Amino acid sequence: MKIIKTFRKLQREDTFAGFLFLLPSLCGVLLFFIIPFIGGLYYAVVDSPINGHFVGLKNFINLLHNDAFLKASANTSLFTMLCVPLNICISLILALMLNNRFIKNSNRFRMLFIAPLVIPVASVAFFWQLIFDNNGTLNYFLYRLGATTVDWMKTDWSRTIIIIIYLWKNVGYNVVLYLSALSNIPIEYYESADIDGAPGYQKFFNITFIYLTPSSFFVFIISIINSFKVFRETYLIAGQYPHENIYFLQHYMNNIFISLDYQKLTSAAYMMAAAITILVFILFNYQKKISTHFTQ
Amino acid sequence: MKKQAQNITIVFILNLFAFIFTFPMFFTVLNSFMSNEEIEDRYSVTAAINYDPPNIADNHFMNIGLIPDEVTIKQYYIVLIEKTQYLVMFWNSIKIVLPVICGQIIVSCMAAYSFSILKFRGKDSLFFIYIVVMLMPFQVTLVPNYIIAAKLHLVGSYLSIIFPGIFNTFGVFLLRQYISYIPNTYTEAAKIDGAGCWNIFANIIVPMSKTGIAALAILTFIDNWNMVEQPLIFIKDVLKEPLSIYLSALNEKEKGVAFAASVFYMLPMLLSFLYWEDHLVEGIELSGIKA
Numbered sequence: 284m285k286i287i288k289t290f291r292k293l294q295r296e297d298t299f300a301g302f303l304f305l306l307p308s309l310c311g312v313l314l315f316f317i318i319p320f321i322g323g324l325y326y327a328v329v330d331s332p333i334n335g336h337f338v339g340l341k342n343f344i345n346l347l348h349n350d351a352f353l354k355a356s357a358n359t360s361l362f363t364m365l366c367v368p369l370n371i372c373i374s375l376i377l378a379l380m381l382n383n384r385f386i387k388n389s390n391r392f393r394m395l396f397i398a399p400l401v402i403p404v405a406s407v408a409f410f411w412q413l414i415f416d417n418n419g420t421l422n423y424f425l426y427r428l429g430a431t432t433v434d435w436m437k438t439d440w441s442r443t444i445i446i447i448i449y450l451w452k453n454v455g456y457n458v459v460l461y462l463s464a465l466s467n468i469p470i471e472y473y474e475s476a477d478i479d480g481a482p483g484y485q486k487f488f489n490i491t492f493i494y495l496t497p498s499s500f501f502v503f504i505i506s507i508i509n510s511f512k513v514f515r516e517t518y519l520i521a522g523q524y525p526h527e528n529i530y531f532l533q534h535y536m537n538n539i540f541i542s543l544d545y546q547k548l549t550s551a552a553y554m555m556a557a558a559i560t561i562l563v564f565i566l567f568n569y570q571k572k573i574s575t576h577f578t579q
Numbered sequence: 580m581k582k583q584a585q586n587i588t589i590v591f592i593l594n595l596f597a598f599i600f601t602f603p604m605f606f607t608v609l610n611s612f613m614s615n616e617e618i619e620d621r622y623s624v625t626a627a628i629n630y631d632p633p634n635i636a637d638n639h640f641m642n643i644g645l646i647p648d649e650v651t652i653k654q655y656y657i658v659l660i661e662k663t664q665y666l667v668m669f670w671n672s673i674k675i676v677l678p679v680i681c682g683q684i685i686v687s688c689m690a691a692y693s694f695s696i697l698k699f700r701g702k703d704s705l706f707f708i709y710i711v712v713m714l715m716p717f718q719v720t721l722v723p724n725y726i727i728a729a730k731l732h733l734v735g736s737y738l739s740i741i742f743p744g745i746f747n748t749f750g751v752f753l754l755r756q757y758i759s760y761i762p763n764t765y766t767e768a769a770k771i772d773g774a775g776c777w778n779i780f781a782n783i784i785v786p787m788s789k790t791g792i793a794a795l796a797i798l799t800f801i802d803n804w805n806m807v808e809q810p811l812i813f814i815k816d817v818l819k820e821p822l823s824i825y826l827s828a829l830n831e832k833e834k835g836v837a838f839a840a841s842v843f844y845m846l847p848m849l850l851s852f853l854y855w856e857d858h859l860v861e862g863i864e865l866s867g868i869k870a
Contacts, residue, residue, distance in 0.1 A: 301697035308690030311746030319723035
């Protein structure tokens with residue numbers, strides 16, 4: 284009995300101490316993210332910070348009628364919907380290749396694959412510009428082949444190019460994530476499948492695929508975060524007002540930041556935050572469903 | 580025979596990708612040894628090719644090259660010795676990144692520990708909020724960051740970049756994964772021996788999650804060293820800008836030095852990357868095991 288009592292006491296102390304440990308982070312997150320974000324609601328519902336007349340949802344409605352905002356939202360969603368699945372597919376294929384037993388130096392490959400993380404964004408931007416510029420290398424080859432040259436960044440191709448840059452930069456990171464997940468699958472499963480004479484594709488769908496689902500969830504989240512970060516490269520390559528296909532929400536926000544229009548800024552931020560919260564919420568519930576499905 | 584052909588194809592594809600992933604790095608390093616004239620010659624466009632009739636000649640295209648005609652370290656001399664502004668900007672970058680890394684590690688370690696041992700109602704909801712904050716693109720979090728920085732009169736100072744960097748919730752997310760993998764028996768044994776929370780934290784949790792901390796350090800380093808968005812908005816004084824912003828302007832103004840400056844800038848990242856490669860790979864791996 285005494286032991287249990289001391290244990291309870293310890294646990295209560297634990298809770299208090301645990302809270303102290305959380306305090307610095309919690310204060311910082313509240314002060315720099317949550318509180319000003321909630322405080323921003325004021326700017327989102329008044330006509331101007333100086334007048335301060337309450338206008339309700341007018342700022343939001345204006346935003347929904349703003350062509351630039353709508354275009355930017357559509358572009359950003361389309362870009363994310365295209366590049367995240369591509370990223371997952373390519374990195375999964377590369378990880379499966381690297382996971383073969385006959386590849387001895389898979390560590391070296393992993394290192395080389397995450398090299399794009401180390402290169403400064405500005406150099407990366409310059410390199411890709413060199414390839415896709417109107418006078419760039421790609422056009423040089425086309426010209427030598429006698430084909431017509433294209434000013435790539437100023438055509439519909441610009442989206443494809445940004446997707447290529449995104450994939451170039453982020454596939455390696457996901458390969459590393461998938462490799463670790465693959466190495467955690469017990470080899471006995473494959474052996475027993477071999478004894479049963481299961482074909483390769485069945486092994487993939489019934490063993491590999493299922494075991495990778497939890498990791499894929501994380502890969503998915505990281506890929507989305509990184510799809511927002513591709514703005515850096517886009518901005519450095521194409522500037523403030525790029526081709527309309529790659530005019531992202533980040534460009535929109537950046538441009539209103541320059542004019543410091545608090546109404547537009549806060550209402551747009553609220554919209555984006557709401558969209559992301561819903562996305563995360565759906566993902567979490569989905570993941571919970573899947574993981575309970577597996578434990579059963 | 581068929582198996583062997585398949586294996587060779589796989590090795591070929593992997594090498595091809597490794598080449599694609601690393602090529603821009605080699606390109607930058609090799610070009611940094613070219614003379615200013617050679618770089619101008621290769622990458623400056625003298626005539627437009629859109630004339631009608633097309634007045635195209637080979638030399639109107641940029642001429643991507645790897646091997647310098649003449650190897651020179653002149654560019655490095657300019658960057659490191661002749662002009663002082665690069666060193667100033669480099670120092671600016673350090674002044675921003677170093678406090679962010681240190682602060683982020685301390686704050687995240689403590690919070691991650693607390694998230695993994697603490698049991699209170701609403702813990703999961705709080706963690707959910709942390710994940711949502713982590714997922715927000717810069718352009719969303721910059722709005723509250725700006726509002727609070729303006730209130731605290733921090734705009735224009737590095738503190739307006741450093742504080743949000745320190746409290747980035749990614750670190751908490753990453754380290755929580757690590758700490759949850761430390762077997763309970765360790766902490767319980769320590770508890771029975773009468774060790775307090777602080778003791779457990781300092782003597783068990785921190786040493787045992789060293790790999791995670793190293794991974795967090797280098798990921799934070801890479802992310803902040805490359806920052807573009809925050810200084811564009813918070814730093815108004817050109818002389819206070821970090822090198823990452825300056826480099827991007829350099830590509831237009833002084834192409835010759837740009838490569839050498841990039842290499843100079845890449846060096847700290849590359850060195851820490853090579854030094855901590857195992858930690859980094861392991862860190863990325865572990866962060867994904869249990870999402």
